[in-house]
Amino acid sequence: MWMVIRRKVLFRGLCLWGTLMLGLTALAYFRSPPAAETAAAYRPETVYIIDPGHGGEDGGAVAADGTVESGVNLAIALRLREVLRFCGCPCVMTREEDVSIYSPGCETLRQKKASDLKNRVALVNGQEGAILVSVHQNCLPSVPTVHGAQVFYNRAEGAETLAQSVQETLNQAANPEKGKAPARISDTIYLTKNVTAPAVLIECGFLSNPQETKKLKTADYQRTLAAAMAAGLLRVAGEGSP
Numbered sequence: 001m002w003m004v005i006r007r008k009v010l011f012r013g014l015c016l017w018g019t020l021m022l023g024l025t026a027l028a029y030f031r032s033p034p035a036a037e038t039a040a041a042y043r044p045e046t047v048y049i050i051d052p053g054h055g056g057e058d059g060g061a062v063a064a065d066g067t068v069e070s071g072v073n074l075a076i077a078l079r080l081r082e083v084l085r086f087c088g089c090p091c092v093m094t095r096e097e098d099v100s101i102y103s104p105g106c107e108t109l110r111q112k113k114a115s116d117l118k119n120r121v122a123l124v125n126g127q128e129g130a131i132l133v134s135v136h137q138n139c140l141p142s143v144p145t146v147h148g149a150q151v152f153y154n155r156a157e158g159a160e161t162l163a164q165s166v167q168e169t170l171n172q173a174a175n176p177e178k179g180k181a182p183a184r185i186s187d188t189i190y191l192t193k194n195v196t197a198p199a200v201l202i203e204c205g206f207l208s209n210p211q212e213t214k215k216l217k218t219a220d221y222q223r224t225l226a227a228a229m230a231a232g233l234l235r236v237a238g239e240g241s242p
């Protein structure tokens with residue numbers, strides 16, 4: 001019994017220590033502006049809406065080993081919230097469990113998916129000062145060697161700057177051998193097209209790549225990705241834009 005309690009205390013201590021280290025890593029990337037600039041640029045109303053893509057009946061992409069995208073998205077998104085909260089940033093999650101957030105009355109999968117996305121849009125558009133960070137995993141089964149993290153951005157003002165910053169920190173953390181460039185997101189993506197806030201959609205890695213899938217499932221790599229994302233986001237906030 002005591003052994004169990006002691007183990008629990010030790011485990012909690014390790015978790016806290018991990019969070020502290022992650023936060024410090026993110027803060028190390030964060031360039032503080034001079035005091036005068038801070039006063040003008042400080043935007044206390046910025047709220048990060050963290051969106052783990054898919055959920056519930058909509059699992060998203062599925063790896064060859066059966067790993068489902070929605071679960072990986074949620075694990076990374078929760079770790080991102082942990083780091084951002086540690087840095088004092090208000091965060092809202094679109095979902096915190098393996099669920100789809102459709103409204104009552106939907107019957108078909110298609111109706112549920114449409115309602116879910118509509119509700120995610122409403123959540124973002126109803127939040128003043130929102131910045132949307134949507135977390136996804138990529139999949140390209142025709143080229144299983146393709147790997148790495150890439151950031152996409154919507155047409156809202158400030159989104160491209162955010163994407164460039166997050167891509168830069170992700171290139172250091174996840175694409176060390178060859179960096180990727182951020183790209184404008186297609187207007188066929190309902191969520192990022194319909195939100196008025198600056199939005200970045202982060203494809204953390206490829207579930208079509210077995211080695212990368214293995215990595216994406218580890219707590220260590222999820223923490224690395226979360227810290228890099230937070231660092232990229234906070235650098236832009238420190239510069240007073242968007």
Ligand SMILES: [Zn+2]
Pocket residue numbers: 053054060061069136137
């Ligand atoms: Zn996805």
